[in-house]
Amino acid sequence: xxxxxxxxxxxxxxxxxxxxxxxxxxxxxxxxxxxxxxxxxxxxxxxxxxxxxxxxxxxxxxxxxxxxxxxxxxxxxxxxxxxxxxxxxxxxxxxxxxxxxxxxxxxxxxxxxxxxxxxxxxxxxxxxxxxxxxxxxxxxxxxxxxxxxxxxxxxxxxxxxxxxxxxxxxxxxxxxxxxxxxxxxxxxxxxxxxxxxxxxxxxxxxxxxxxxxxxxxxxxxxxxxxxxxxxxxxxxxxxxxxxxxxxxxxxxxxxxxxxxxxxxxxxxxxxxxxxxxxxxxxxxxxxxxxxxxxxxxxxxxxxxxxxxxxxxxxxxxxxxxxxxxxxxxxxxxxxxxxxxxxxxxxxxx
Ligand code: SF4
Numbered sequence: 001x002x003x004x005x006x007x008x009x010x011x012x013x014x015x016x017x018x019x020x021x022x023x024x025x026x027x028x029x030x031x032x033x034x035x036x037x038x039x040x041x042x043x044x045x046x047x048x049x050x051x052x053x054x055x056x057x058x059x060x061x062x063x064x065x066x067x068x069x070x071x072x073x074x075x076x077x078x079x080x081x082x083x084x085x086x087x088x089x090x091x092x093x094x095x096x097x098x099x100x101x102x103x104x105x106x107x108x109x110x111x112x113x114x115x116x117x118x119x120x121x122x123x124x125x126x127x128x129x130x131x132x133x134x135x136x137x138x139x140x141x142x143x144x145x146x147x148x149x150x151x152x153x154x155x156x157x158x159x160x161x162x163x164x165x166x167x168x169x170x171x172x173x174x175x176x177x178x179x180x181x182x183x184x185x186x187x188x189x190x191x192x193x194x195x196x197x198x199x200x201x202x203x204x205x206x207x208x209x210x211x212x213x214x215x216x217x218x219x220x221x222x223x224x225x226x227x228x229x230x231x232x233x234x235x236x237x238x239x240x241x242x243x244x245x246x247x248x249x250x251x252x253x254x255x256x257x258x259x260x261x262x263x264x265x266x267x268x269x270x271x272x273x274x275x276x277x278x279x280x281x282x283x284x285x286x287x288x289x290x291x292x293x294x295x296x297x298x299x300x301x302x303x304x305x306x307x308x309x310x311x312x313x314x315x316x317x318x319x320x321x322x323x324x325x326x327x328x329x330x331x332x333x334x335x336x337x338x339x340x341x342x343x344x345x346x347x348x349x
Contacts, residue, residue, distance in 0.1 A: 007066040011039055011137035014179045015186070025060055033185060035061070040140075040186045042148050045069050068137040070145055082331030085149060089114070089138060093131055095164055097142040099150050100330050105157035106150050110142045112174055113165025118199050119233045122221070122263055122294060122302055124335070125164045133170040139177035143187055160195045162217070162261075167196055168204035178212055191215075191253075197261065199234045200243040209251040217259040217290075218247065222269045223277040231269070240281065247285050257286040257323075264310055265294045266303040275316035288323040295329050 008021055018039075019032030031053075038050045045067055047058040073094070074086035083099040098109040116123070117130035142163075147156050159181065161167045167174045180186045182194060197217040198205055209216070220240075222228035228235040238246075247258055260282065264270045278289075291314055294304040305313075310326060317324040 008064060009068050009135060009137050010035070010061075010065040011068045011141065011180075012135050012173075012176065014136075014176055015183055017176075021065075025064060027057065027060070031057070036183070037185045039067065040144065040180070042144065042152060068135075068141065070138065070141045072145060072149070075149075076334040078331040078334045080330050082334070083149065084331060084334050085142075085146065087142065087145070091132075095134065095138070095142070097146055097163060098331060099146050105155040107158040107160060108143055108146045108156060109160050109163050110139065110146075111163035111165050112139055112161055112167035112170050112177075116165045117169065118166050120199065120219070120221075121231045122265060122300065124297060124299060127299055128164075133173055134165070136173045136176040136180060139174065140180045140187065143181060143189075147187070158193045158195070159189055160197060160217070162195075162197045166199055166201065168198045168201045168208065171204050171207070175208070175211060178214060182212075182214075192256075195259070199232055200238050200246075201234065202238045202243060202246045206246055206250065213253050215256065215259070216250065216252075217261055218243065220260045220278075221263050223274055223281045227269050227274070231265075244281055244285065247287075252286060257288050260287055260289045261292060262289055263292045263294050264305050264313060266305040268302065270305045270309060270313055272312060272316055275313045279317060279320040279322070282322065288325070289317050290325050290327045291317075292327050292329060295332050297332075297335055 010018065013021060015032060015036045018036050019029040022032045022035065023029055034052050035050070038044055038052070047053070047062045047067070050058060053061070070087040070089065072085050073088045076084040081101045085097050085099070087095050087097070089095065093114045095111045095114055097111060100107040100109060111134065113133055114131035115128035116125045119126045143159060150156055178194065181189050182191055191213040192215060195215040195217050196208065197219060199219045219232070221231050223240065225235060225239050228240055250258065252258065262278070291310065293310055294302050296302070296304055314324050314326055
């Protein structure tokens with residue numbers, strides 16, 4: 001047991017970290033490049049498979065490092081083709097990832113923490129509370145296993161971090177995971193295709209913009225502090241106007257916009273005056289809006305507005321010139337849709 005603790009979790013290391021680790025074992029840095037490539041090939045789970053390395057080098061790696069994997073314990077397939085994978089971690093906690101088929105490609109929705117401390121009122125993950133941070137390897141391995149599950153010929157193009165957890169509350173591990181996901185010798189995802197969704201932890205959000213180029217999505221869900229404060233406790237620390245001021249300041253790559261996620265909940269945040277307020281508040285931000293009709297599910301009492309009303313809400317934003325998409329969540333029947341992931345609550349996966 002103690003011995004396992006001393007082993008380096010190699011899949012949690014960025015390429016640069018891996019080179020430094022190999023140098024500490026007396027191996028040349030260029031070997032880090034090779035090892036990194038091997039670690040992120042589908043189907044690799046032992047040093048014995050790494051034929052570029054001599055037997056002596058493989059023994060040395062095995063003595064000091066470990067190749068982490070995740071165990072898939074459940075697969076749930078929705079009638080719309082969305083697939084939810086439930087992973088069991090070494091310490092018997094569970095996390096979930098979702099494989100979402102689109103017309104010509106596949107999007108993965110991944111988790112960043114076990115549970116979540118943010119307590120959003122519309123979210124099943126919040127009911128778990130915070131359990132623990134995911135390591136970089138546990139974050140990236142979800143993508144690797146989803147790619148294997150979708151089939152290696154499938155065009156797995158987009159990743160969204162909208163699964164369990166608030167990614168920016170696990171900042172250090174999360175940024176390493178992003179670097180591995182986007183490394184061309186790792187999983188080689190394009191920065192445009194990786195979207196980080198945050199409830200709005202301002203300092204980490206601004207830091208993210210300085211450190212790495214990814215797409216940013218803000219879980220806004222209300223244009224005023226009173227409503228947002230009821231839905232999202234984080235609003236007390238970072239109120240709407242401060243959050244939007246930070247969005248104006250956010251370092252955005254050219255031709256990129258910030259996505260604002262807005263779950264529409266009947267009688268709570270769906271009035272047309274709130275739509276107009278949203279238009280006023282977004283002024284001056286390169287923004288697009290995703291409207292997400294609330295996904296009703298067990299344990300939560302909120303309801304979804306009528307379709308006609310959703311269209312009226314959308315029209316206010318469209319008339320103001322904002323690209324506004326109504327995102328029909330997939331996988332509702334298997335609790336894989338937005339806000340429905342919960343590891344395990346009362347027997348539900
Ligand atoms: S919506 Fe996101 S930030 Fe809020 S509780 Fe759920 S997982 Fe956490």
